[in-house]
Amino acid sequence: xxxxxxxxxxxxxxxxxxxxxxxxxxxxxxxxxxxxxxxxxxxxxxxxxxxxxxxxxxxxxxxxxxxxxxxxxxxxxxxxxxxxxxxxxxxxxxxxxxxxxxxxxxxxxxxxxxxxxxxxxxxxxxxxxxxxxxxxxxxxxxxxxxxxxxxxxxxxxxxxxxxxxxxxxxxxxxxxxxxxxxxxxxxxxxxxxxxxxxxxxxxxxxxxxxxxxxxxxxxxxxxxxxxxxxxxxxxxxxxxxxxxxxxxxxxxxxxxxxxxxxxxxxxxxxxxxxxxxxxxxxxxxxxxxxxxxxxxxxxxxxxxxxxxxxxxxxxxxxxxxxxxxxxxxxxxxxxxxxxxxxxxxxxxxxxxxxxxxxxxxxxxxxxxxxxxxxxxxxxxxxxxxxxxxxxxxxxxxxxxxxxxxxxxxxxxxxxxxxxxxxxxxxxxxxxxxxxxxxxxx
Numbered sequence: 030x031x032x033x034x035x036x037x038x039x040x041x042x043x044x045x046x047x048x049x050x051x052x053x054x055x056x057x058x059x060x061x062x063x064x065x066x067x068x069x070x071x072x073x074x075x076x077x078x079x080x081x082x083x084x085x086x087x088x089x090x091x092x093x094x095x096x097x098x099x100x101x102x103x104x105x106x107x108x109x110x111x112x113x114x115x116x117x118x119x120x121x122x123x124x125x126x127x128x129x130x131x132x133x134x135x136x137x138x139x140x141x142x143x144x145x146x147x148x149x150x151x152x153x154x155x156x157x158x159x160x161x162x163x164x165x166x167x168x169x170x171x172x173x174x175x176x177x178x179x180x181x182x183x184x185x186x187x188x189x190x191x192x193x194x195x196x197x198x199x200x201x202x203x204x205x206x207x208x209x210x211x212x213x214x215x216x217x218x219x220x221x222x223x224x225x226x227x228x229x230x231x232x233x234x235x236x237x238x239x240x241x242x243x244x245x246x247x248x249x250x251x252x253x254x255x256x257x258x259x260x261x262x263x264x265x266x267x268x269x270x271x272x273x274x275x276x277x278x279x280x281x282x283x284x285x286x287x288x289x290x291x292x293x294x295x296x297x298x299x300x301x302x303x304x305x306x307x308x309x310x311x312x313x314x315x316x317x318x319x320x321x322x323x324x325x326x327x328x329x330x331x332x333x334x335x336x337x338x339x340x341x342x343x344x345x346x347x348x349x350x351x352x353x354x355x356x357x358x359x360x361x362x363x364x365x366x367x368x369x370x371x372x373x374x375x376x377x378x379x380x381x382x383x384x385x386x387x388x389x390x391x392x393x394x395x396x397x398x399x400x401x402x403x404x405x406x407x408x409x410x411x412x413x414x415x416x417x418x419x420x421x422x423x424x425x426x427x428x429x430x431x432x433x434x435x436x437x438x439x440x441x442x443x444x445x446x447x448x449x450x451x452x453x454x455x456x457x458x459x460x461x462x463x464x465x466x467x468x469x470x
Contacts (some may be wrong), residue, residue, distance in 0.1 A: 030127040032056040036091050040107050041098025042069060048169040049096050049121045050075050063088060063107065086110040093117075096124055099165070099188035102213065120192035122185070125170040131178045133197070134312050135164075135185045137227050138204025138246075140359045141305045142166070143333055144297075145204060146184040148309035152326030153180055156318045165189060180316065187223035188213070197230040200315045201255070202238040202308050206245040207358030211381025221245055231255035236315040238308055241265060258283065258315065260307040262300065272311045274303055279310055290320045294328035298337065299366030335460035337363050340467045345437025348467040352460030354444035357386050363444040369394040371440045374427045377447030377459070379404035384411035387446065391415040397434055399427040403451040423452070424459065428466040441467075 035058050039050045042064040050062055053075075060077025067082045080088050084106040089095075095111045095118045111118050126133070136146045143166050150162035161173040164183025173181055185198075187210065206221050214220040228237050228249070237253045240246040241261030250257045258270040265271035272281040279290040290310055297306070306327055313323045332338055335352040342348070351363045355377075364371060373395045384407075391398060395416045400408045405420045412418060421427050424443075431441045443463045445456075453459040 030124075032058045035059065035093040036061065037094045037096060038063060038089065038092045038107070038111075039096050039098075040105065041101045042074065043098055043100060045121045045169045046096075046098040047074065048171050049098075049124055050077070052124070052171045052174060053096070061088060061092060089114065089116065094119070096121060097192055099186055103191060118192060119194060120189055121169055121171050122164070122189045123193045123196050125174055126193075126196040128174040129170065129181055131161075131181050132199035132316075134180060134182045134200040134202070134316070135198030135227050136183070136202045136204070136308075137185045137187070137190070137224050138202070138240075139207045139209050139356060140362060141204045141301060141308075142184045142186075143353070144302070144336060145202060145305050145309050146182055147333060148305065148326065148330055149312045150182045151330050152309060152313040152318060152323050153182065153316065155325040155329065156313075156322035185227055187220060190223050190226040193226060193230075195230060198227060198235070200236045200238065200312050201227045201231060202312055203227065203240065203246045203249065204305070204308055205240055205243045205358065207356065208382035209356040209358070209380060217245070225249055225252075228253060228255060236312075238311045238315070240304065240308070241271070242304070258311045260304065260311050262304065272307050272314070274307060279307055281310070281314060283314055286314070288320055290323050290327075292327065294324070295330070297330070297332060299362060301362040301366065335456060337366055338460075340464050343432075343467070343470050346432075346435045347440045349440060349442045350460045350463050351442060351444035352449070352456045352463060354446065355448050355456060356380065357382055357384060357446050360444045360446045361386055361390055363442060364390040364394050367440045367442055369440070370396040370438070371442050372396060372431045372435055373398045374401065374424070374431060374441070374443045374463075375399075375445050375447070376401040376405045376408055377403065377445045377449050378451045379407055380448055384408055384446065387412060388415040396439070397431075399430055401427050402445075402447065404447050408446070424462055425466055428463065432470055
């Protein structure tokens, strides 16, 4: 991709957009930088024409290429008009894929992406590999364009996959597909199609690692050109490459390479984390790592912040931060992983999904649900009758109430099933406040 002298518009100036702008500037592209936020800090941006505020199609005059950030909606005026004018529109992921040289391991799915991305990176590092770990997890892939590494392990969101053309993951992992982001997608099928784009440019020498226990993911095996590896908790039927779970072990059978991986030192709770470990191990095996390196990577892995993270035990009550649980499927997983009885703190900005799958685990494990934020009344109506419910506005009030009600042996779990943008900058800020409130008890 020749960039020198090209007039390139970058739409969205968050972490991804700024990284793309720096890369384009270093290759002598003429930049036009845009963002809807009128109060955006422009410090640190490379030189170029800057437009803030309401999008104006007139800005596209003379533009050769548009690079969009993942947070920009598909119906953006600039993106729609650029397509109508025949101006190429790509994302930062696609831009980076033109310049990185090492094999890409891409991880997508509704839940568990960050955990599995980090796990795979830890396994490769345990094997002595020089690895870039990032993507949607934090550091944009474009940051790796000028670095010599053995592999690139990246978390990939559906938003990023909307704007790929030739991006190809040598190893692609699809963990699961449940209701999420219905503020952006029409339905689960629309959301699922975006996720499945991870595999569209793969060939016979690549690997597609699919969750055998998720029907929405496993059905994709029929469309794959890559070699499919199925992972799941149950023993697979005969035939095909597979990885499955035993008692404190993972078993694998990959094209006559058979063996087991010991999980005795793997400390993450929950069936979902066993699935995460299998998916990560499958990727490591596809990259020809030995089981001992995989075991070492799993043994050294520490839970990520805000993902079923133990904060404190106070008066015999465990407080757990799962602020990253921003959809119903994640909350179901968290409830499965923690000890009952549970006082659940949930709520925030509704994302258009169905709360009904929460009813059964709430009835079985939750003695009180404290609902907060903009979605609290909608959630209360949807969950009525499944458990005791109280509604408060703020997180501080929820923690205070949980501390009043909880007794020794209870678990207080923050797992919101909603995004955080009604009261917080992001899920991390929400989780950090929860920690502060708990530690102050």
